[in-house]
Amino acid sequence: MLHASAKGPVINPRRPRVRRWGSPVAGYLFIAPWLLGFFILTVWPMAMSLFYSLNDFNLLSSPVWVGLDNYRRILTQDTVFRKSLGVTFRFVLLSVPVKLVCAMIVALILNRNIRGISIYRTLFYLPTLIGGSVAVSILWRNIWGADGFINQLLGLIGVKGMSWISNPSTALYTLIALGVWQFGSPMVVYLAGLKQIPTSLYEASSIDGASKPRQFFSITLPMLSSVLLFNLVLQTIGAFQMFTQAYIITNKGRPMNSTLMYSLYIYERGFTRYEMGYAAALAWILLAMIAVITVIIFASSRLWVFYESEGG
Amino acid sequence: MTKKIRILAVCVAVMLMLGAAPALAADTPVNLRIAWFGATVRNEATLAALDAYTAEFPHITFDPEFVGSNPEFSDKLATQAAAQNIPDIIIMDLAWLKDYASRGQLLELTDVDTSKINAAIVADGTYNGKFYAMPNSVASTAFVYNNARVEDLGLTTVPVNGWSWDDYYAFCEEAKAAVGEDTFVSADFSYSYTMYCAYQLSHGKGSPITVDGQINFDKDTWVEFQELFIDFRDRGIVPPPDISVTNKDGDVTLDPLLLGKVLIKNAFSSTFGSWDSVEADTYALVTMPRDVEASDYVKVSAFWSIAANTKYPAEAQHVVDWLVNSVSAGEALGFVRGSQVNSDVLAAITPDLSSTDQASAALVEFITPTAQPFTMMAEGWNSFYMTDYENICQEVMFGVSTPEQAYDAIINKAKEYVK
Numbered sequence: 177m178l179h180a181s182a183k184g185p186v187i188n189p190r191r192p193r194v195r196r197w198g199s200p201v202a203g204y205l206f207i208a209p210w211l212l213g214f215f216i217l218t219v220w221p222m223a224m225s226l227f228y229s230l231n232d233f234n235l236l237s238s239p240v241w242v243g244l245d246n247y248r249r250i251l252t253q254d255t256v257f258r259k260s261l262g263v264t265f266r267f268v269l270l271s272v273p274v275k276l277v278c279a280m281i282v283a284l285i286l287n288r289n290i291r292g293i294s295i296y297r298t299l300f301y302l303p304t305l306i307g308g309s310v311a312v313s314i315l316w317r318n319i320w321g322a323d324g325f326i327n328q329l330l331g332l333i334g335v336k337g338m339s340w341i342s343n344p345s346t347a348l349y350t351l352i353a354l355g356v357w358q359f360g361s362p363m364v365v366y367l368a369g370l371k372q373i374p375t376s377l378y379e380a381s382s383i384d385g386a387s388k389p390r391q392f393f394s395i396t397l398p399m400l401s402s403v404l405l406f407n408l409v410l411q412t413i414g415a416f417q418m419f420t421q422a423y424i425i426t427n428k429g430r431p432m433n434s435t436l437m438y439s440l441y442i443y444e445r446g447f448t449r450y451e452m453g454y455a456a457a458l459a460w461i462l463l464a465m466i467a468v469i470t471v472i473i474f475a476s477s478r479l480w481v482f483y484e485s486e487g488g
Numbered sequence: 489m490t491k492k493i494r495i496l497a498v499c500v501a502v503m504l505m506l507g508a509a510p511a512l513a514a515d516t517p518v519n520l521r522i523a524w525f526g527a528t529v530r531n532e533a534t535l536a537a538l539d540a541y542t543a544e545f546p547h548i549t550f551d552p553e554f555v556g557s558n559p560e561f562s563d564k565l566a567t568q569a570a571a572q573n574i575p576d577i578i579i580m581d582l583a584w585l586k587d588y589a590s591r592g593q594l595l596e597l598t599d600v601d602t603s604k605i606n607a608a609i610v611a612d613g614t615y616n617g618k619f620y621a622m623p624n625s626v627a628s629t630a631f632v633y634n635n636a637r638v639e640d641l642g643l644t645t646v647p648v649n650g651w652s653w654d655d656y657y658a659f660c661e662e663a664k665a666a667v668g669e670d671t672f673v674s675a676d677f678s679y680s681y682t683m684y685c686a687y688q689l690s691h692g693k694g695s696p697i698t699v700d701g702q703i704n705f706d707k708d709t710w711v712e713f714q715e716l717f718i719d720f721r722d723r724g725i726v727p728p729p730d731i732s733v734t735n736k737d738g739d740v741t742l743d744p745l746l747l748g749k750v751l752i753k754n755a756f757s758s759t760f761g762s763w764d765s766v767e768a769d770t771y772a773l774v775t776m777p778r779d780v781e782a783s784d785y786v787k788v789s790a791f792w793s794i795a796a797n798t799k800y801p802a803e804a805q806h807v808v809d810w811l812v813n814s815v816s817a818g819e820a821l822g823f824v825r826g827s828q829v830n831s832d833v834l835a836a837i838t839p840d841l842s843s844t845d846q847a848s849a850a851l852v853e854f855i856t857p858t859a860q861p862f863t864m865m866a867e868g869w870n871s872f873y874m875t876d877y878e879n880i881c882q883e884v885m886f887g888v889s890t891p892e893q894a895y896d897a898i899i900n901k902a903k904e905y906v907k
Contacts, residue, residue, distance in 0.1 A: 234591065235569075235570050235572075236591045236592060236593065237591075318741060321734065321741070321742075322730070322731050322734070323741075323747070338728070338730050339730040339731055339734055341734070342729075342730040342731070342733045342734045343729075343730040343886075344882075344886055344888075427733075427734075428875075430733060430878070430879070430882070431729070431730075431733045431879075431882045431885075431886065432879055432882045432883055432886060432888065433879050444871070444875070446570070447563075447566045447567050447570050448563070448566055448870075448871055448874075448875070449871050450566075450570070450587075450591070452570075
């Protein structure tokens with residue numbers, strides 16, 4: 177028990193009272209390691225990248241100032257840029273929705289108290305951990321190759337397959353399939369969201385005679401919409417940056433550049449042709465595109481995301 | 489005070505003497521990174537050579553870095569170069585030598601002995617009058633074919649050194665009739681710059697890209713070449729395009745020759761071991777078909793170069809010199825990268841060559857008198873040869889473009905490379 181005197185707490189008049197959180201210095205010191213990392217590893221490289229994008233730069237010679245010429249060439253002359261942009265948008269528009277739907281279906285199935293559920297969750301999450309690896313990419317190449325597993329299955333029913341990874345009309349879909357297979361990460365986020373939905377809502381709606389589909393569309397989906405927004409933003413950004421699978425499985429965007437992802441094209445320009453200034457400009461265009469699309473997604477969220485604080 | 493000044497002076501003098509001494513004493517332990525590409529036989533031979541070197545010079549050890557194929561190595565090296573992290577010693581290819589040398593990424597080799605190497609071959613390792621790449625071996629362009637299968641089929645037209653394009657067509661047609669529906673005869677060469685280059689050279693029309701980087705594609709010849717393979721594709725002589733474009737030499741899952749899908753494909757004599765090591769006494773080498781001139785050329789198949797920023801230029805040059813000029817190295821390496829260029833080493837190891845190496849050596853010997861002069865690939869065109877040309881030709885293969893449209897696309901793309 178504290179016994180304050182009638183006159184209140186005694187203050188030593190000789191020592192000025194230390195305002196523990198008054199000075200920002202201590203706070204900055206605590207976050208200094210992160211700040212240092214942020215400025216050295218993120219801000220500085222980004223600033224240099226922006227600078228190089230305005231230069232003709234091959235990494236070894238001094239950069240030569242060309243102003244906006246790299247951007248002008250990309251936007252007006254570069255047919256491969258347009259091709260890679262088309263491929264990347266197709267990949268994003270097809271893989272992200274399918275992946276999010278798959279993740280939600282599996283999350284709904286796993287959101288129940290059945291025996292060994294944690295093992296199932298781990299198994300479904302596993303592809304996310306290993307799916308981006310070189311080893312899985314090589315495995316995928318063999319699955320979808322001319323003599324791969326898929327064609328052997330098709331052979332059992334008398335269908336003669338093709339090399340799915342090297343046909344320009346199907347190669348991109350093999351990459352999309354691999355992207356969708358790695359649904360574990362959004363699935364875990366959905367699961368966390370599903371746990372937050374009060375069971376009383378389902379109980380009340382059951383009493384009112386709501387069917388399961390009605391419950392899903394009127395309770396589950398609205399209550400999960402903020403989680404869906406989170407997953408949509410993260411998966412869209414991730415899909416725009418896809419690299420390893422296209423590099424390994426379809427041999428650097430082949431055939432006919434049908435799987436030439438934007439990141440792969442940046443790599444090609446920067447590390448094969450040593451046009452680092454041009455590659456930096458490509459990277460800044462990608463950043464701008466991702467930023468615009470993210471802003472659009474957030475702006476549209478007012479129409480379809482339900483926050484409990486809004487009532488309703 | 490005077491005593492202190494004397495001590496200080498002695499210290500400074502000692503430091504200066506240390507500074508003036510060679511960077512590394514002879515027995516200072518040195519570890520060198522060394523990188524190359526190739527099939528397992530090549531890796532094992534190179535590791536054996538490095539072990540032999542370390543046994544002879546124990547203070548120098550190695551961190552070997554190797555990958556399976558030239559394109560993978562080329563990508564990795566480009567990325568390492570971008571980070572200024574090229575291994576101390578690297579295998580160098582003619583296709584990239586000019587690019588790396590012109591960017592100042594290679595050390596000028598001043599302490600290696602080239603006296604036992606043909607001067608023309610040594611000249612291939614120079615750029616702007618400076619010597620950047622020590623030739624290790626020479627090889628010729630070639631076809632490799634499944635000799636065992638061809639003999640089993642009992643064909644009347646078989647691959648023989650010096651055969652013509654007409655002989656090749658006749659072989660393809662006869663073999664196709666013999667192998668039936670499900671097997672193809674020849675690899676599809678229509679998207680390979682190297683193969684079209686050989687075709688145009690054999691028709692006496694020079695290299696499609698000249699040594700100084702000028703465009704010299706002959707439209708009629710190029711369209712004729714593409715139409716030939718469109719016809720072969722339709723008749724099942726070459727595989728469908730989705731199978732052809734996955735080809736990877738020496739890979740047991742992706743090489744159509746090893747998979748038994750085709751009987752013949754293009755190669756270099758130096759890579760014969762990639763097939764022979766998988767199935768001995770099955771494959772054979774033969775010259776590429778010729779027309780009014782030969783298609784083949786003999787070129788340096790591998791150089792050794794040193795990173796410009798190596799900390800150990802003297803030691804690295806000593807290793808490179810030993811790899812090329814030492815009989816011990818020659819015995820360990822054999823012909824895994826082609827015929828050895830040092831005449832003394834070649835003479836010393838020839839009696840003990842394996843049958844694979846003998847086949848490779850015999851082909852180079854046959855080709856040399858009529859070989860096309862090898863004009864080094866033009867500086868800055870590597871992406872055109874390796875990527876752009878293939879992509880545009882694949883549009884013809886998949887029926888997206890006509891040969892004429894693809895020709896125009898190639899010329900437009902090539903113009904981007906002309907300096």
